[in-house]
Amino acid sequence: MNIRRIALISVPYLWLLALFMVPFLIVFKISLSDIALAIPPYTPTLDISGGWTEVRSFFSQLDFENFEFLATDDLYWKSYLSSLKIAFISTFICLLVGFPIAYGMANAPKEWQPTLMLLVILPFWTSFLIRVYSLIGILSQEGMLNQFLMWIGLIGEPLTILNTNIAVYIGIVYTYCPFMILPIYATLIKLDGSLLEAAEDLGCSRTEAFWRITVPLSKAGIIAGCFLVFIPALGEFVIPSLLGGSDTLMIGKVLYEEFFANRDWPVAGAVAVILLLILIVPIVLYQRNEQKIMEAEK
């Protein structure tokens, strides 16, 4: 009986160990190594056949040089900060755009709601990469947005949007908005309409009832949505490399370049480890929020 229980409990832990802990330890080990012109492109590599002395010399060659390097070159901490800023602002814009959409969906006639839901998730039916490429077509100098704005006479000459941070914001907000809309919609749809009537009955105007009842009661959905946007946006690299300019600093892009362009796996490993440490904070907060929702629903 006890063995069966332990076996059952160990399944998720083995899963985490094999698919999360082991790869992380490999990355962490690479981040402590030195760059080398070899395959794989770092040293030392462990050779157990050499016996105990070999293992000891392997560990003696590992050091924190790459982390020290990240601290000395301001490219890295600037990229981290810039990523945090872009992720933060994008999350905020997603909330501003997503909440009204979710609110509209939740208050739409019942028979429309499945259709609206489908429209929100419809973009996922196309490859993410293709959608970002199509944004290039829309945002470029000769793109549809500029042509439309010039046609209605709002601007005289085309705006430079592509290859700027604005394009990165547009890309992130467009891509991640569904992750904001869906959890908020899920909380709003459960909101009992009589609560708003009760608030009105007790002297609230419609707007006041919205701020005092609707917003606090959809708080869990708002928090979940914000994390679902913030966490992937922080490490995003496709959007800044395709839509951003040369001055767009994002850590995901830096990581990609270290790894593929410079083939400096140890530095790339160090960048990844730091990024993970930064992400652990919002991930833990997100988990706590989810737990709270589960408890509230019990």
Added chain:
Amino acid sequence: MPETAFEPWKDPSAKPLIQFRNVTKRFGDFVAIDDLSIDIFEKEFFALLGPSGCGKTTMMRMLAGFETPTSGTIMLDGKDISPIPPNKRSVNMMFQSYALFPHLTVYDNIAFGLKRSKMPKDEIDARVKEMLRLVQIEKFGNRKPEQISGGQRQRVALARALAKAPKLLLLDEPLSALDKKLRQETQFELMDIQEKTGTTFVVVTHDQEEAMTVASRVAVMDHGKLKQVDTPDQIYEAPNSTYVADFIGDVNIIEGHATTQGDTVAIAWAEGQPSIIGTPTRPGMAGKVSFAIRPEKVAISAEKPKDLNNVVQGKILDIAYLGNLSTYHVALPGGITIKAQTANSRRRARRPFTWDDEVWLSWTDTAGIVLDS
């Protein structure tokens, strides 16, 4: 207790608190309220009673301000309230689902309306505590609604609706979520609270027992119209239609043909049977009528009773034993079944009648009601 009976509806000089004047409400093609007029007076405990879909909830929502009449006017204190939004009306509502704010404590729920009214903080505190005391939940002020029982939630909802001391309190099926025993206790508490606060209560219910217990007057509704508005005893003893007689309590209805005989009417109801003698509800009643009589007003005996006009013989078909009462279903010649109810003052084993016994049913001339059909 007031020395004279509380009957403002009989006083022509009394000013009604609420007046419905030819109010009609349509939802598309559906007529929810059909040209309805009624006066409700201050300090009344007024019950709107009817089956679901009869328009009682619509009436209440119009008073609260969540619906506006399609035509006609609703006056509160002599003023037309149609243009006033719900948050500006001195009317509060206790919702059927209670609609307690789940993110606020019991205390903050009750304080919610007061905080909106710019009342000073210490006064709010005093008022909330007074309300908690009134509904006897002082101990639960710091709990969230999910942490208290259904009966306690009902009290919080009542306290919250009463906190702003409204001129009119609306209660939508206030006790429907409680179990029977708690419901009966709470009915009396509700009456106590109504008397203590002197607030006018309008309660919507489909439970006739609840309406009869709590209300000073009951309005029986059907299809957007008022069938009868009267005190509970009048509704029960003197229903004005077979609908009302049938809706409130148990009743036997016998169709027949009436002819006037001096002060009484004789109703021919089956061939070869003596006519039923009844008291007419208006002079000169004749033609097709329905005779309605409550089961408890029909006496059942083994011997033929003397000195009574209305005596019929029948056979017991069924006996429903309810503990304190027994209801006998008696088949009369002509295929009609009549229910007769007696109190079980003796043990069940010593019950005088059993299935298939021939028994005599009898009632006095004034026991039933003759209604036009």
